[in-house]
Amino acid sequence: MTRTDHLYIHVPFCKTICAYCDFCHVVYREETAERWLKRLEEDFAEIKDEGYSTVYIGGGTPSSLNIRQLRELLDIVRPFSRKTEEYTIEINPESIDEEKVLLLKEYGINRVSIGLQSSDERLLKLMNRHHSFEDVRKTVELLRKHGLINISLDVLYSLPSQTMDDLKKTVKDVLELDVPHVSLYSLTIEKGTIFDRLGYQPLDEETEADMYEYIGKELTDKGYIHYEIANFAKEGFQSRHNLGYWNYDDYRGMSCGAVGKIHHKRYTMTSDLKDYLEKKDIMEVEDIATREEAFENIMMSLRTIYGLDLKLFKERYGIDFTDEYKDAIEKNKDHLLIKDDHCICKDGEILNTILIDFIKE
Template sequence: MIESAYLHIPFCQSICTYCAFERSANLKQIDQWLDVICDEVQNTLKQAKQNDPTFKLKTIYFGGGTPSVLSCAQLERLASLFADVFDPYGEWTIEANPESITLEWLQTARRLMINRISIGIQTFDAKRLQTLNRHHTPLQAKQAVALCRQAGFESISVDLIYGFAKQTMADLNADLDAFLELDIDHLSIYSLILEPDSALGKRGYVPLDEYENALMYEQIDKRLTQSGFEHYEVSSFARNQKYGLHNSLIWDDGQYFGFGFGAIGRDEQGLYHHSGTLKQYIQKQSHLEYEENPNPWFDAIMTGLRTTMGLNVLKWNLRYGFDFKQRYAHVLNQYSECFIEQNDRISLTKQGMEILDTILVEFLMED
């Protein structure tokens, strides 16, 4: 039974220069889009409840795009569809940008049972915010966290980006200082890697090189672990066990509904998404497409090894019909100093995490 759902809100007030996700700045389309996605959600959840009257979602994630561009009424229309299928002990996350949230909007989200918020701050440096075409100030970022607390959010996460052109270690430490001053329990970090069709990519913007990025990654790990955070996934740090449950389920080879254009879902057939364009989706000319030539057993290895929890080898063997240790004996031997085996799980040491991409290529070569 699928116990998680990801819903993509593909609208933003403006387009960030690093972004290559499916999104639109035409907010006039939101109500038309809502008509279509509400039908999609209702039909899917109705079928799930018919198949299992006890059906509940343990995690829901509203991502984007910028979900906080939805008005209170639009958010209520969308979120209310999940009211009778959301496990009240579960995790319901919504993404937001500092400049587009208000106390009223946050209180509406809490009333609708949304209990975790992820704020796209990206950096506390005003000039770098301009480079990214972000429309909030460092002060607004801090005020946004205060508003979330005022509205009753206990689970708050922040996104930060590192690896900007000419960024120094002092610049990075200033961002980390500002984050730590917020006194919240979750941080997601992302290296500035540009897709060719992003605005910065088209301009020829060159982020820091791989070596400098690695040094910054090590510094982030050092600073945050010294401050009581657990580096529980390649890009994720949590304190007080405030892990992101939705992503943790996906990393542990879970299945999840993917609602809306730009979303990815996963069921027994594999990964799927909506075809075509946002315009076609709104015009009901889009359909679900499954990934061609899927390799789900490698996907499970890739996501499992991103986490300190690691890959459940016994579960993997049963699901995919292989003997993991036999199939990948060469990789396990070649990088033996990088693997930790415990209680049917295989995970990576800190050294292994730093060369995760290299190790994953070796796994892929064996397939």
């Protein structure tokens, strides 16, 4: 695919900062958000693309913008979202209300991702999350009331002091909400986060693996398709935007903290909001060597149950996959399936070990 089909916009504001988070974010201030919107509008004025099949407004917390600013943001994006089939926004329960939901509907947003993380009050507090499970339930009801049924929940596991029973309760609560999409994240304690500064440790690897296995089994037993290592969906609700990343399509990233990849170049936007606002060193552009890009494509695509599209691979890099990587394929033949011009990894849990054999100097 040579067209840039996917657009990501990073909203760098959050009402409060979660203890585990190292994303690009600052605490929401109305005036800073005004300046950011103006800056973003200037960036969008330079884009010539006609429209994107998927648009994803993430963050940060896009819903932390006030209603007028949220409308302004959606107005900026509007010319680029006219042909959009999947238009997603991330929200948090404490910053969404009916007026904002109606606004999302008005602008054609048809998918909403909610940060649930856990349904356990103690763990939510530990993470400095300012909502309860009940708030999430009400948010899901509010979205459904207005026809926004394509809802995804983010669930974080392997949290400090989290027990298997804590996790089981969260999974039970998630299943009760019966949303069509669930994304899993296992906690890593990143440098500089509140957890890091407080000296928290993640759980041991064995418990983490048990938790992953438990969630996977529960969700697939209830009819979710485990379509990517950390993502589950009811049929027809797989995220098209994220499938674009895993298919290694080109995508455009807008605003500080975003990354894009267009025509074999990677664009990394500064994660410093101040620099972004002042237009200082805002972007690093890097040529991606063919071998490197080919490997990244393999790495991303083998994460999904749909696998690597071998025809597209040849088209993109001029490389015949089965020929070029025959030794790696032979070595891992028990874990790989080559069928209908696709290579599929049958065992996502050992993907990282398999991938080492595909690295070419």
